[in-house]
Amino acid sequence: MADQVLLLVVGLSVALLLLLCLTVYYLWRRKKKGQSQYEELLSTVPSVPACSAPVLPVSQGSCATPCEIPFTLPPRFTAQNHGDLKNEEEEMKMEARRDILAHRGSLTVRRWYPVGTVLAGLYSVPPLNEVVAPPPGMATRLCFSVEYRHSCEQLMVSLLRLGNLPPRFHGNIMLVELRLLPDDRRPRQAKARGTGPDPEFCDCLVFQVSGVCVPQSTLSVCVLSMEQDGKRHAVGRVLFPLEGELGQAGRVLWRDLETEDDTQCSELGDVQISLMYSPCLQRLSVVVLRARGLQLLTDAGVCVQVSLQIHTQVVKIKRSFVAKCENDPYFDHRMTFKLRSQHLDEACLRFELQQPNDVRSEPPALLGVLVLGPFMYARGPQLQHWMDMVNTPQEPVELWHGLGRAT
Secondary structure, eight states, X not given: OHXXXXXXXXXXXXXXXHHHHHHHHHHHHHHHHHHHHHHHHHTBOOOOOTTSXXXXXXXXXXXXXXXXXXXXXXXXXXXXXXXXXXXXXXXXXXXXXXXXXXXXXXXXXXXXXXXXXXXXXXXXXXXXXXXXXXXXXXXXXXXXXXXXXXXXXXXXXXXEEEESOOGGGTTSEEEEEEEEETTOOSOEEEEOSOOSSSOEEEEEEXXXXXXXXXXXXXXXXXXEEEOTTSOEEEEEEEEEEOTTTGGGTTOOEEEEOBOTTTXXXXXXXXXXXXXXXXXXXXXXXXXXXXXXXXXXXXXXXXXXXEEEEETTEEEEEEEOOOBOSSSSOEEEEEEEEXXXXXXXXXXXXXXXXXXXXXXXXXXXXXXXXXXXXXXTTOOHHHHHHHHHHHHSTTSOEEEEEEOBOOO
């Protein structure tokens, strides 16, 4: 029994000794392998061709001129003897110190090959007044660009500047209202960043519209002048049909503003209306100012009938006096209607220009019809006039409208 125990103890001792020897040998081999890899990494350093002179390193900060950007190619790495590494580093440090004074603004970098420079001036954006200078002439012009992005179905309109403004508008703040006719309800507005004859905008406005509707749409740009007391005056308008114009997207466009004097009358004539709404008084004020280009049927004079309508119900009807029989009659007749704020999106105004009949029993002759109201009743300038009235309470908004035929 004692012999068996002795043999077991001897066997375990031999096994433990062998395991210890194997562990020590494994650790020694691993350490030696790590040292050999570390030395191999140190032995690989980049070389400098003999034909290229050492120059200022990046860490020292090269003083390249602002108009030139260094352009270099990376080096090739070749093996080099470890014994020459220390001497090479000391030599390059000395040459780098000499290079600080000798190579200010150098276009090369240590261990890189010089190729040339990139002239930054070729890629800088010129000032706005050099790119979009107004064309010669006396007409007031608007500078803008239009681009349609099919991927996100967005129409991008960039407003740049106005040119050749009349002197009476030089000290006022210039505003621009954009609509996409015929179905755009909410106008986009931009404000000029300065005053004078050529105020700048530099604004980008986005319209969400499908690619099918874009060729059928017209961009309406209305330019307004706002005085110090907040009163607005219409300077002119640009109507830009988008059909066939999006092929040259991004180019700078100049368009002359159409003023009241330049705008041609519609077939049945035009009428000038002023609207103002007072939320505190719940009152809608309407002023029929004048008309032009009417196609008169008789010599009985002209009057205007205004109807306030909510949905299909006519709430109130008022008439102006009978003006003299002429193609451009002057009215300046004011009317007021009681209208609650919650009905602004449900109500509309219907204007009828009439010529009274000599026989009282006969209905008057109808010259033309105009409807002003929200999106439920109107489109285009008629909708724009109503929305401007709602968005600027207590301020009169004047606009010319073409007359249409009764339906």
